Amino acid sequence: MRLICYTLHDQKPLIRPAPVERDWMDHSPEAFAYRCLPLDIANAHGWEVLCSAGFDATWDGGTAADAITIAADAPPHLLPVSHFGSGVLTFHLHGLFRTEPAVQLWVAGSPNRIKDGIQPLAAVVETDWAPYTFTMNWRFTRPGRVRFEQGEPFCFFFPLRLDLIEQVHPVFMPIEQDAATAAAYRAWVAARNGFNAALQEEGSAARAEKWQKGYFRGRMPDGAAGGAGHRTRLRLASFQDASGAGGGPDAPDQADEPGRGTAGG
Template sequence: MELECYPTTERPPEIVPGRQSRAWMDAFHARHAYRCLPLNMANTSGWEILCPVAFTAEWNGGIRQEDITLRPDYPSPDFHRLASSHFSHGVLTMHPGYLFRTPPGWSMMAMGSPNHVKDGIQALAGVVETDWLPFPFTMNWLFTRPGKVRFEKGEPFCFITLLQDKPLHEIQPVIRRMDSNPELRHQYDVWEKHRSEFNQRIFRQDPEATKEAWQRYYFKGEYPEEVAPAREDHVNKRRLKEPKFGR
């Protein structure tokens, strides 16, 4: 499978595999936030499009296009191709700089980089049928209040990932009592018992529990010992391919 990336500008932004690190996660004692595997996997389940120039965007709270002002740190001949006030109403529009083509049946979700938090502005998400679309899309951010926001050079301003969304309408959510699935009921009860006992040991400052610090069942793809053997298809690290140049 290939994700085809066709530049629409002479100097398109850089695309890199999603990076795991986040400043707010680094700030935790002992980088505790990285123990949450779902956060790590979300951070790396796609590609980041990086800002080629640092700039400041400011919104005065108005609904007109001119109510957003954009100021790059240094003169850039391509800046007008990167960021603009197109939709008004406090929406900052950015251009990924590529026309993407995905395999048949695959769409692209464009969004903010997962768990990359910016104060004063919110990334908007869109799903695009890139398996046929012959023109590019935009990445949009909505100011959450009047004021200034910064985009640094090398900061991700768009995160792209792929999904097979066509079959979604065929999926029927069903709410069932857990007792209707005895195997799952047993697995959950055993996990809950282990979790409760471990938390009590942590609360009592039990030396062994304090040394262990956290339970690693999900991170290691394991069940509690008496439930079932570890899964062989578990993934706890993802590194996607770097873009390459093709003909």
């Protein structure tokens, strides 16, 4: 699948494959937050656009566009603007994105990247046909000042297909109607309860193991292999010049075992 960013100016948008790492996860005790594989995969499931310059933005609580002021020693074209009012800060991406037919872009803030005082707004853009740029918008959650540093991500995107979600037929079903799934679930509950109880015992195997790794390793409760598509990491390609030879992802390899700054969970 091809994803194009048509550059509109001499300076390209600063785009990178999204990393797994988050500061708050690094600082969790023993970096335990990285043991949550679903969270790790979400962190890395797309590309981030980075701020070209650092700046301070302050909202006085008003609804007019001039209720937000931006302070920075940088050219205006590198900075966001207050365009919509109502405490909304608007970033221009300086690129026009094009996806393949029937493929759109989910555009939002980076998953699990927390910023006090301001919230990224999510959008779905029909980049398979529209010759229009889009903006990334954040809304202040209260009056005050926020700081974005140079190199800090302000936008996160990945491709999706709207026709797929419209084909979904969601249903409720008693788990007893699926005997295999019910049995596996009961085995997992028993193992989970036993493991948590053993964590309270000095010198137990559970304490040595620290946490159950079945999901991370893609194993069923009985140790059998789980889904064939189980992933512990993602390898996204970096944006390359169309005239170049291309290439694979340039992000550092992420270990298959959990730990600080790796795709563990």
